[in-house]
Amino acid sequence: APWAAAYGAGATSVGVDVASLAPLTSYAVYCAAQGVDRAASGLAAVLATARNVTTLCCQSAAFSAAPALLYDDESLYARGIFAPVTFAFALEAAPREALSVAVSLTNATTGAPLDASLYRASPAAFALTPASAPSQSFVVAWLRPNATGAVNVTLRFGGASVADFALPPAAALTAPLRV
Numbered sequence: 025a026p027w028a029a030a031y032g033a034g035a036t037s038v039g040v041d042v043a044s045l046a047p048l049t050s051y052a053v054y055c056a057a058q059g060v061d062r063a064a065s066g067l068a069a070v071l072a073t074a075r076n077v078t079t080l081c082c083q084s085a086a087f088s089a090a091p092a093l094l095y096d097d098e099s100l101y102a103r104g105i106f107a108p109v110t111f112a113f114a115l116e117a118a119p120r121e122a123l124s125v126a127v128s129l130t131n132a133t134t135g136a137p138l139d140a141s142l143y144r145a146s147p148a149a150f151a152l153t154p155a156s157a158p159s160q161s162f163v164v165a166w167l168r169p170n171a172t173g174a175v176n177v178t179l180r181f182g183g184a185s186v187a188d189f190a191l192p193p194a195a196a197l198t199a200p201l202r203v
Contacts, residue, residue, distance in 0.1 A: 129164070179198075
């Protein structure tokens, strides 16, 4: 796909930003020029400018919706008193290869995983592919009435494309939540 940039008379360089490139991918880049008389560089001159470049890591991954409060009575949601607590996360782009995402809740103070009998995440895991939508959502329900505290909703990433995304060292995104 061609990109254009205007440059002034006597310019010796010009910058062009190219969007929508995949991270850690090699591309062949060529340059051409067109004068005010609309005469363009010849094919041999364009081919002589060839440069092989590799894009840098990383695409971003972030929560796009992260509620701050989770009610301890699931029946409030079932009866329609409150809307389900829906979290959403977005990848800058779909992964190049398989990317797995697992949802868990952890103790906000210790970081220890909470027993899965205390909550339900639906879905609790995602298997993303290049054809997947870059935005995904899930619902979290707290299953233990009268329990309160601070927890983190954590997404753990794995798979062949995990290195393509800018994630914390543990390959996880975390959102704080009060129960």
